[in-house]
Amino acid sequence: MLPVVVVHGGAGHIPKERTEESTIGVKEAARTGYAILQRGGSAVDAVVEAVALMETNPRFNAGRGSVLNIKGEVEMDALVMDGRTLDSGAVSAVRRIANPVQLARLVMEKTKHLCLTAEGASKFARSMGVPEVPEESLITDYAKMRWKKNLEPDANPVECQMGKMGTVGAVAVDMDGNIACATSTGGMINKMEGRVGDTPCVGCGGYADNKIGAVSPTGHGEAIMKVTLSRLVLFHMEQGKTPEEASDLALAYMKERVDGLGGVVVVDHNGTWAARFSSLQMSWAAAQQGKLHFGLFHGDHFTEPVEEHT
């Protein structure tokens, strides 16, 4: 099986001066995931490490750089799913950890549950030896500025969500044909305390099944949940659609039915991949057969060689 990894860095509007960094970030994540796959690493390893790298990068709305909730705090959601067994692990509204996706993986591998939330998730992190980090280490000046701006009485609710975006996600197929997905986010700007979005909900913020493929989405979480976007894409693939057709059908349905915009990265069990979005832009990158593909706006498809380790 020819390994492949596809990542996204969010479907929200990225201000012009930040697009370059976003593209660099997704390319780096795709390269990291691809190197793991080429060394014979698993699809789960590849998606978790690719996502963890983007969580650490302050340019994305996940881990450090997350958007703030209404109280000015960071509450993060993350999910990982293993398409071999349909096991998944998630954390929601978790605070003061650097890499929620790695904690989600521990939930999958070390507990009999699929999702841990808030304080319970923090306690579990401590019990696993995951270090607690100071809240301030996750908050960037940019996130603080957006938060303040959105608290102003005349703030425009649409504008509110613009400017600082970058939920992150990845899907991969490894050499053995195993498939996985992972997604991580700080959520929506100035969300209510305790708000849980699509990301940690299996079938919404991601799904992976070796028999079909895998999806990681980004977009307005409430809309994604209403249509269970990830599972909807896979449903269309089960009906014989290609990853690209299935993505476009599911995204069009979300737009028509609930007025929601977003994007997805997708792979099928043959290694065919797609990166599609109904929003204005989505930063994405894919690596397969010695080539790195990437883009940001509709119609973009740039390529460059990627190092092959054999």
Ligand SMILES: CC(C)C[C@H](NC(=O)C[C@H](N)C(=O)O)C(=O)O
């Ligand atoms: C405005 C939207 C398109 C921006 C997008 N947000 C998410 O994906 C948020 C995540 N799905 C949630 O609801 O918690 C982004 O970060 O790029």
